[in-house]
Amino acid sequence: MDWGTLQAVLGGVNKHSTSIGKIWLTVLFIFRIMILVVAAERVWGDEQQDFVCNTLQPGCKNVCYDHFFPISHIRLWALQLIFVSTPALLVAMHVAYRRHEKKRRFRNGEKIDIEELKNEKIHIRGPLWWTYTSSIFFRIVFEAVFMYVFYYMYDGYQMPRLVKCDAWPCPNTVDCFVSRPTEKTMFTIFMLAVSGICMMLNLAELCYLVIKICMKGSRKTT
């Protein structure tokens, strides 16, 4: 059980997404989840072991590490990916509900082709439009919230080489050295850039959906 299940669920949603939605999904899988699993986890893998403080005082390293990294970047990214993927589940549930309704009508006697039902591409209209648009809106909100949390927690997006720590039981202000700061900074900036791209894709998709519905509305009235 890992990101594979998420991939299976979101892949199902892919059929009913717009083109921009499909691009977003691809970017999410290739540039975020895959990078997280294949590369970023290794970079942060030894973070506390290789966090070294210039003191032999037992406990100082633990306390300093906890003070400067209340929640690790890698965990925040995992949570961000989970939260950002969750609104797509709303769409999947809505589509499943519609299919279920159609099946019910079929069982009650209406003539519907079962094969066609299975492969039918459900168009984004009516209540599904609202579900889809809300899911995109929530995605944007979650992305923005997490980007802000990163910025707020770590005073920007750069990983320092050295942090000065004077938490108890460290005897004085000690120098503590972070492992692989440059590599971590590069990955942080990369993940930030991809988050930004995903946010823009979501905004574009939102605008596209709104414009489409407005144009349909104006065509009906004329």
Add this chain to the structure above:
Amino acid sequence: MSWAFLRDLLSGVNKYSTGIGRIWVAVVFMFRLLVYVAAAENIWKHERDEFECSIKQPGCENVCFDHFFPVSHIRLWALQLIMVSTPSLLVVFHVAYRENREKQHNRKLYRNPGKIDGGLLYTYLISLILKTGLEIVFLVLFYKLYNGFKIPHLVKCDMKPCPNTVDCYISKPTEKMIFLYFLVATSCLCIVLNLSELSYLIFKYSIKCYLKRHMKKEQ
């Protein structure tokens, strides 16, 4: 044998659930199982190695760690996930039993073996009660074992063979606490979902029963 088994089990249960039941499955997948595997496991991975006491006395660290963490949070979390998903098996077994019966008698005994009515309703309600009960049991266990959901930076240990009271430092206490609160929040959400589903089913079938009786009386 891994979490994939649980995932397949829950997908199987999804077919016979109500709408709220499906939301419960989604919450368990996304916010509990996936968070556990993708994030939480790694936080507690080196908890023993990173537990450090301010003493060189051999054996002191072992004894202190064992005293303060009789069962690790992450193991309790895993047990909770497994126990809470298992009552749904009752429903799966009951549906399989119904289908088996139909095969044996070679005719249609039920309008739809997977529909929640008759005996299956009681099985479903029992599974909901068990799920809720187990969630509450584990939350209480967490609370009692660790004196609340806080993880201290430092614990003072005076077990033998530690010569005096020594300071022992826990690794990543803040991160562990954040994820513990996340666990508690998702457990509470699941309890609320289970209770809503329970009330919804009881209400729906009471109304059905009442209407049936009312119609019979009129006839």
